[in-house]
Amino acid sequence: xxxxxxxxxxxxxxxxxxxxxxxxxxxxxxxxxxxxxxxxxxxxxxxxxxxxxxxxxxxxxxxxxxxxxxxxxxxxxxxxxxxxxxxxxxxxxxxxxxxxxxxxxxxxxxxxxxx
Amino acid sequence: xxxxxxxxxxxxxxxxxxxxxxxxxxxxxxxxxxxxxxxxxxxxxxxxxxxxxxxxxxxxxxxxxxxxxxxxxxxxxxxxxxxxxxxxxxxxxxxxxxxxxxxxxxxxxxxxxx
Numbered sequence: 185x186x187x188x189x190x191x192x193x194x195x196x197x198x199x200x201x202x203x204x205x206x207x208x209x210x211x212x213x214x215x216x217x218x219x220x221x222x223x224x225x226x227x228x229x230x231x232x233x234x235x236x237x238x239x240x241x242x243x244x245x246x247x248x249x250x251x252x253x254x255x256x257x258x259x260x261x262x263x264x265x266x267x268x269x270x271x272x273x274x275x276x277x278x279x280x281x282x283x284x285x286x287x288x289x290x291x292x293x294x295x296x297x298x299x
Numbered sequence: 300x301x302x303x304x305x306x307x308x309x310x311x312x313x314x315x316x317x318x319x320x321x322x323x324x325x326x327x328x329x330x331x332x333x334x335x336x337x338x339x340x341x342x343x344x345x346x347x348x349x350x351x352x353x354x355x356x357x358x359x360x361x362x363x364x365x366x367x368x369x370x371x372x373x374x375x376x377x378x379x380x381x382x383x384x385x386x387x388x389x390x391x392x393x394x395x396x397x398x399x400x401x402x403x404x405x406x407x408x409x410x411x412x413x
Binding site: 188193217219226227228229231234275279284285286287289290291292 | 330332339340341342343344347349355357387389391393395400401402404406407
């Protein structure tokens with residue numbers, strides 16, 4: 185069975201600085217997807233970034249980038265130039281490459297961006 | 300531009316009451332999911348559906364039932380509400396095409412059972 189671990193329950197960062205959120209996972213699958221979702225106080229889950237395991241290149245989306253280490257089963261999220269609107273819960277999620285497209289979520293990291 | 304719509308947004312139930320949480324998506328997605336999120340925890344899958352007429356259990360199905368009579372709708376039924384079912388419930392949908400497997404979430408339903 186797959187598991188996803190986020191070891192940082194809470195983090196804070198000063199506005200305009202960079203922060204990295206950690207995620208590790210355990211799987212015997214070779215092909216899979218990894219995701220970071222953001223959940224602001226409004227509760228709406230929003231996709232931040234996605235990584236396919238077969239791609240060696242790390243995904244980037246504007247100020248968000250990942251450091252995907254397949255051998256180490258690590259998938260960290262880097263937020264550059266942090267903004268107050270980045271304050272939210274961040275969830276790491278795993279999905280097998282085939283089958284029923286079910287997510288396995290981590291327990292989340294609460295990020296607070298300080299003015 | 301509705302996406303995934305959940306109703307109601309909030310509900311308080313008494314122990315033993317029943318209710319249905321509604322979920323509708325207008326993106327013609329085959330896959331739909333129900334999750335619950337307990338305080339300080341990640342989302343846990345309750346039930347999912349891979350298409351109209353097909354449903355299956357997730358991690359935490361006890362105390363819940365679902366149906367999928369149309370592509371658009373995926374209601375979640377609580378038959379005998381218990382305090383352990385106090386949670387925030389999220390519905391999500393996803394297209395089936397490989398490479399387009401992002402899940403789109405509704406805004407959630409906060410349920411309290413007292």
